[in-house]
Amino acid sequence: MPFVKLDCGILNSTLWFELEAREVFITALLMAEPYELREPTPQICADSLEYAGWMVPTGWYGFVPAAGIGIIHRARVDEQKGREALAFLSSPEIGSRSREYDGRRLVRIDGGYLVLNYIKYREKDATTAERSRRWRERQKAKELEASTPTVETTRVTETPTRVIRHQAEAEVRVQKQIPDHDPAFETAWESYPISKGKKAARMAWHKLAPSPELQATILASIEAQKATRQWQEGFAPHFSTFLNGERWTDVAEPTPVAAHNKGTIPTYGCDWCEHHPRCETPAHHAIKARMEARRDA
Numbered sequence: 033m034p035f036v037k038l039d040c041g042i043l044n045s046t047l048w049f050e051l052e053a054r055e056v057f058i059t060a061l062l063m064a065e066p067y068e069l070r071e072p073t074p075q076i077c078a079d080s081l082e083y084a085g086w087m088v089p090t091g092w093y094g095f096v097p098a099a100g101i102g103i104i105h106r107a108r109v110d111e112q113k114g115r116e117a118l119a120f121l122s123s124p125e126i127g128s129r130s131r132e133y134d135g136r137r138l139v140r141i142d143g144g145y146l147v148l149n150y151i152k153y154r155e156k157d158a159t160t161a162e163r164s165r166r167w168r169e170r171q172k173a174k175e176l177e178a179s180t181p182t183v184e185t186t187r188v189t190e191t192p193t194r195v196i197r198h199q200a201e202a203e204v205r206v207q208k209q210i211p212d213h214d215p216a217f218e219t220a221w222e223s224y225p226i227s228k229g230k231k232a233a234r235m236a237w238h239k240l241a242p243s244p245e246l247q248a249t250i251l252a253s254i255e256a257q258k259a260t261r262q263w264q265e266g267f268a269p270h271f272s273t274f275l276n277g278e279r280w281t282d283v284a285e286p287t288p289v290a291a292h293n294k295g296t297i298p299t300y301g302c303d304w305c306e307h308h309p310r311c312e313t314p315a316h317h318a319i320k321a322r323m324e325a326r327r328d329a
Contacts, residue, residue, distance in 0.1 A: 045128070046127050050120065052114060052116065055108070056103060056104065056107045056109065056118060057137055057138060059107040060145060063098060063106065064093075064094030064096045065094065065095055065097075066154070067094065067146070068093075069146070070094050072088055072089055073142070074088070075088055075143070076140045077119075078115065078118040078122045084122070084139075086136075093151065094150025094154075095143075096147065097143060097144045099144075100124070100140065101114075103145065104117075121136055121137045121139075122140060129150070132149060132152075134146070173302035210234055216237075216242075216247050218236060220237070220251060223251060224254055224271045225254075225263060226270055226271065229271065230271075231271045234279075236272040236276050250275075252280070253284070255285035260284050266315075305317050
């Protein structure tokens with residue numbers, strides 16, 4: 033669908049003060065389509081079939097494939113005033129602010145009407161200055177980037193490698209600072225149910241540097257967590273994870289005791305198992321529970 037921009041400068045033109053001519057012109061502007069005139073064409077008078085004596089030069093215009101009465105009806109103006117507006121728009125105007133086409137705006141040719149300054153309205157860009165400014169800023173940024181020494185580029189590309197090397201060197205320094213024997217750590221390590229990842233656990237302990245009060249809290253939490261079903265089923269985290277995640281702050285929920293086991297002292301197996309005979313290990317209990325679930329299904 034064709035389109036055209038309506039320039040706000042029309043408010044300062046002589047056309048704006050002619051109501052019917054303004055309505056007819058804007059209507060024709062909206063009805064027009066881009067059209068290339070490849071040879072000079074004579075203008076026809078708006079109120080007769082005689083030639084007006086002016087030749088429309090070659091170029092691009094807006095062509096309205098309609099009779100004058102069709103434009104008038106679209107503009108919703110009185111027919112007689114509309115014809116006068118067409119004559120006014122197709123005539124030279126001395127007071128026009130534009131010298132193009134001697135002030136003519138809308139002329140009749142064979143087949144319809146031409147909006148003479150249609151392309152001017154269509155291609156006018158009010159953002160040219162702003163876009164030019166942004167383009168100049170981008171060009172300056174590119175020139176500045178191109179003028180940056182290659183040494184800086186090499187340094188930037190080597191940054192990830194240097195970071196990894198620095199991290200490894202920092203780890204080595206931390207390991208060298210860790211004492212070979214820490215009685216507090218060894219006590220906590222011996223009380224923990226999982227004996228894996230001692231090196232990582234030692235580093236986490238050294239990084240934490242717990243006070244005597246915190247050490248007592250950690251030991252108490254370990255003993256409390258041992259009574260939970262999760263730890264009894266073998267899902268306790270590594271000691272390093274326990275320390276790094278401050279898991280001693282977790283609330284330990286003891287394993288619930290079965291109703292028929294309350295107040296009794298089991299002779300073997302776990303005191304929370306409801307099976308008879310009771311399962312000897314959590315693993316046996318889990319297997320039996322799965323078998324019962326399949327059977328009930």
